[in-house]
Amino acid sequence: MSAEAAASEFKFCPVCAAPLVLRADDDAGKLRPACPHGHWTHWDNPLPVLAAIVELDGRILLARNAAWSEGKFALITGFMERDETPEQGIARELKEETDLDAGEITLVGVYEFMRKNELIIAYHVKASGVVRLSPELLEYRLVEPADLLPWRAGTGYAVADWMRLRGLAVTFVDTLGAAPTLQSAQ
Numbered sequence: 001m002s003a004e005a006a007a008s009e010f011k012f013c014p015v016c017a018a019p020l021v022l023r024a025d026d027d028a029g030k031l032r033p034a035c036p037h038g039h040w041t042h043w044d045n046p047l048p049v050l051a052a053i054v055e056l057d058g059r060i061l062l063a064r065n066a067a068w069s070e071g072k073f074a075l076i077t078g079f080m081e082r083d084e085t086p087e088q089g090i091a092r093e094l095k096e097e098t099d100l101d102a103g104e105i106t107l108v109g110v111y112e113f114m115r116k117n118e119l120i121i122a123y124h125v126k127a128s129g130v131v132r133l134s135p136e137l138l139e140y141r142l143v144e145p146a147d148l149l150p151w152r153a154g155t156g157y158a159v160a161d162w163m164r165l166r167g168l169a170v171t172f173v174d175t176l177g178a179a180p181t182l183q184s185a186q
C-alpha cells in the first residue's frame with residue numbers, strides 16, 4: 001500500500017457503496033483506491049483554482065478573507081463552475097466577491113500549489129466599478145504595483161511574474177506576516 005493511497009479519506013464507492021480496494025488503474029501502475037466493481041477510481045487529480053491580479057485605477061486589489069488573521073491579504077480566487085470558461089469563472093468570482101466588473105482579462109501563468117493539491121490559473125484582470133465586498137471578505141487594500149510583496153508559494157509566483165513583465169523589481173517575503181503591510185498569497 002502506498003503512502004498516498006493509505007492517506008486517502010475515501011473508503012466507499014460513491015456509486016454502489018462497496019468498500020474501495022487499492023488497484024493500479026493506469027499504465028503507470030500506481031495504486032489508487034477504486035471500486036471493486038469498476039464504478040469509480042479515486043484519481044486525486046489537482047483541482048484548478050482561478051486567481052486574479054485585479055487592477056482598479058492602476059492599483060492592485062488585495063482582500064482579506066473573513067477567516068484570516070489581521071494583515072493577511074491575498075488575490076481574489078475561486079473555483080470554476082461546470083460549463084464556464086476560466087475567463088468567465090474569474091469574472092464571475094470577481095463580481096461575487098467585490099462587485100467589480102471585469103474588463104480585459106489576460107493570462108499570467110499556471111502555477112503549482114501542491115500543498116493543497118491545486119493548480120493555480122492566474123489572470124491579470126482590469127476591473128471597473130465600486131468595491132462592495134461579499135461577506136466572505138473582511139477588508140481590502142489597493143496597492144501600487146511596485147509595492148506588492150509576493151510570498152514564495154502559490155499565487156505569489158503569479159504576482160512576481162506579473163511584476164517582472166511590467167519591469168518592476170520583485171521582493172519576496174518568505175512567510176505570511178513577514179512584512180508589516182501587504183502580501184499576496186493563495
Ligand SMILES: [Zn+2]
Nearest residue numbers: 013016035039
Ligand atoms: Zn462501485
